[in-house]
Amino acid sequence: MKRNLNTNKMVLNALLLAIGAILHQITPALGFPMQPDMALAMLFIIIILNKDDYKSCFVASIITGIFTAMTTKFPGGQLPNIIDKLVTFQITYILLTLLIKIKSINTLKSIKQNSLLMCIILPIGTLISGTTFLTSAMFIVGLPTTFSALFLTIVVPTTFLNTACGMFLFKIILTSLKRSSLVN
Numbered sequence: 001m002k003r004n005l006n007t008n009k010m011v012l013n014a015l016l017l018a019i020g021a022i023l024h025q026i027t028p029a030l031g032f033p034m035q036p037d038m039a040l041a042m043l044f045i046i047i048i049l050n051k052d053d054y055k056s057c058f059v060a061s062i063i064t065g066i067f068t069a070m071t072t073k074f075p076g077g078q079l080p081n082i083i084d085k086l087v088t089f090q091i092t093y094i095l096l097t098l099l100i101k102i103k104s105i106n107t108l109k110s111i112k113q114n115s116l117l118m119c120i121i122l123p124i125g126t127l128i129s130g131t132t133f134l135t136s137a138m139f140i141v142g143l144p145t146t147f148s149a150l151f152l153t154i155v156v157p158t159t160f161l162n163t164a165c166g167m168f169l170f171k172i173i174l175t176s177l178k179r180s181s182l183v184n
Helices: 002-026 038-049 054-071 078-101 110-140 147-179
Strands: none
Touching: 002 038, 002 054, 038 054, 038 078, 038 110, 038 147, 054 078, 078 110, 110 147
């Protein structure tokens, strides 16, 4: 029985990673050679759904970093993408662990708790990801303009877009999982 649950979790994670990679590939750039990171939103969904399984989330962050590195539109953005996903995962997983320990979040029902956690993790995680990406790109390959200009014109709008799209995707995924009896 335990093996079947692990297989279901791995298949679900693989499907979500594939969807995230496809969304990352087809999402257009916003003026600069940067784009909203829909694969990141899918990574956050995987982290929320597997919040008790650090290893699965860590592997998902590595795979997401590789997928986004392969599809990046930022010149030389391959290594910054991988660094960004690993750093973002570590910080958001710690944040998630701290949020779950808060009594008011623990008393909520599972789906409401997950939605609340997504509302918190998506914007904070996207800001962390964007900041990490720009910082590592600045040191590794250089930036086409100033850090603050890219932060204000790309990272901040992407945060709003990722939060809205990520919540929409999360609701669809939760509904699908609930109908298939994979989640409460």
